[in-house]
Amino acid sequence: MASWGGLPIEILYCILSQLTNPTDLSTCLIICKNWHKATQEIVYNNIELSSPLQITCFANCMVKARRINGPSLLVKKISVFGDVESNSTECLENCLSDILQFCNNIKTIETIGFNPGNAFFAQIMHQLDQGNCLLLENIPFPSIKDEDIRAYGYTSWALRDRLTCLMISDRTEQINLGLIDNELLMGLKSFPRLKYLMYYIKDSESLYKIDSIIKNFSSLQLVEINQRRRTSAFDHGIDLTSRKPCTQVEGFIGSGIIMPSSKMLKYIMATFPKLRLLNLVFAMITLKSQLLLENSLSTEACVEFLSKAYKKIYTLNIEQLYVENAVGVASGFLDLVNFDGILEIHYENDHNHPQYINLTRRKFIVQCVQPVNALYTVLPHRELIQRFGRNLVGVSLDFGDAYTLYQELNNRELHKNDVHGYCLDYIFKYCLRLESLELANFLFTQCNPELTICNTLQVLIFDCCEFSNMALQELSKRIPSLTLLCIIDSDFEYDSIWDLPIYNTLVTAIHWKDTGHEDSQDDYSQFNLCLEKGSNTLFYSGNKYHVNQCFDNGDAYRKTFDVDDILNINVACKHIEYFHLDIPNIKMLITNPGHVNQAIFVHPSLQYHQEVNRLMETKQDS
Secondary structure, eight states: OHHHHTOOHHHHHHHHHTOOSHHHHHHHHHHHHHHHHHHHHHHHHEEEEOSHHHHHHHHHHHHHTOSTTOGGGGOOEEEEEOOTTSSHHHHHHHHHHHHHHHOTTOOEEEEESOOOOHHHHHHHHHHHHTTOOTTOOBOOOOOSSHHHHHHHHHHHHHTTTTOOEEEEESSGGGOTTSOOHHHHHHHHTTOTTOOEEEEEESSGGGGGGHHHHHTTOTTOOEEEEEEOSOOOOOOTTOOSTTSOOOTTOOEEEEEESOOOOHHHHHHHHHHOTTOSEEEEOOOOOOOGGGSOGGGSBOHHHHHHHHHHHHHHOSEEEEEEEEESOHHHHHHHHHHHSOOOSEEEEEEEOOTTSOEEEEEESSEEEEEEEOOTTOOGGGSTHHHHHHHHGGGOSEEEEEOSSHHHHHHHSSOHHHHHHHHHHHHHHHHHHHOTTOOEEEEESOEEOOOOTTOOOOSSOOEEEEESOEEOHHHHHHHHTTOTTOOEEEEESOBOSOSSGGGSSOTTSOOOEEEEEOOOOTTOSSOGGGOEEEEEETTEEEEEETTTTEEEEEOTTSOEEEEEOOTTOOOBOOOSOTTOOEEEEEOTTOOEEEBOOSSTTOEEEESOHHHHHHHHHHHHHHHHHO
16 A cells, blocks of 8 residues: 555555544545556656666566556657667667567657667567557658668558658658559558658759648648758749648758758748748758859848748748848848847858858847958948847857958057947947847957946857957946856956956856867966955966965965865855856866855856756745
8 A cells, every 4th residue: 555655654554544434544545546546657658768778677577567457558658769889779679579569558659869670660560460559659760771661661551540750752762651653642641640741852853742742631730851962953944833832731841951942942931831830950061162053042032031931930940041142131131020039140251151041039140251351340240230239139249260350450459449349339329128249259459438338238258259458347337237247268368257347247157168269369278267255365277287275374285186176165256156167178066155145166068057057946946
């Protein structure tokens, strides 16, 4: 009985011994039994196996628990994690027979990190012949081998009455169902519950056949097109007006190495007019000389597509649409759409790389070419900020190889004065809702004394920047609401991070990172940091991993620490709750905060964010 309620037997006995009324006792036992059943359903409903040992143990457990109404009947989904180098595939194939034989209510088998082969699908077919796993409705997609795809096709056909996800290919020798052309279309109609279709195409022209394949599938909701080989351009002879729209499809994913063209974008919007999800992820990194003429989208076609997609589609992720004029596309798009997210502009100094556009619901990325020998005051982003800054909540500017451009100009001091105060001034002036600002490859040595005050800015990030004491002092007076300061691979004149003029702000977190990037003048091995409180000073030198700690009486000692040491220090600024120092090959956690909610982290970024999120959640709960 103790296992029914998951309670220690002493506690359960104490509870039951107090129930003298038989009705109360019976009610309590029923509750315990139902609670035990509910907890079992939670545990066994979705099984995750991440190693061959776990797969084997789970299969043995199902064999031992094959009694009527045992836990094996509660299993609905199995997720197996692995990779091509592990033996998870072989282990799963060996244990699959036992799993499918006793888990008769299983609906989904999922593999993450690898694709099963011919033997896997043969096991499923064998169990289906034995009358097992008849509720199976989702199976993983196969590897790219012909025999594996063929085995997957036979298995899919056997499960056609319940299957909700299906993969097909336009290659004759790899068509899953062993059918071609009209036979393929007739065969696909036999999948009445199909919701997701993965379509592998050999050439771009096959994309235009997808509407004829799926038009009769009333249950289909999501379509993914994946092209694995780069081919020639699309057929210009295709008439889009004669195509019947597939109004039942709500999601479209384009992946692989599809090269987007104007015709492709028009086809997507015309064929799928009721999309709620559009995800175009193109795994293509190319040079401008390698682009076909029609793959470099015209400004008009790209603006039309982006504006329609943004207005209609709730979940949007468009990566690297190559365009003729990125700034022109951005200007046209922002003019038609009330975009209130983050505008991110990257300047590329290498004219061999094409310009492109990325767009999500919250971020618009513009990759454009930087004019030769042009001052920052006349760069194209100026007009975008002035015209559309009123709606933006974030701005990110990457000026490319700033150090190279800086050295090429004849009048160095004049260039400094022209750039930095002006750049920040017009951002603060025109972005009235600005919450975050990121500056990369930015020479911030001068600051206009009349710089506009920005009361809304909360996050400021410097990446590969160079700035002076005076510039930061003037800037700190204009950002009273700053809560996060992030400095990455940047050079400044202060001997101590606590000398930075942030005391009059609301900064609660500082992230300092030096990766030894080649564009940074500060080598991480020479990096130094001072954390001060009163007359106590902790000094960290990244070169020899030494710590100096000075006390009021003048005594000092030097300690060499390794990556596993834990250092206890106090923090100077009373507002700061989190401090992160990220240096390669150094893993430490520094705690003992100056006040209750204060902690200092020194280890890789992922762990840092996990620790910060945990502390912030704890703080919110308290």
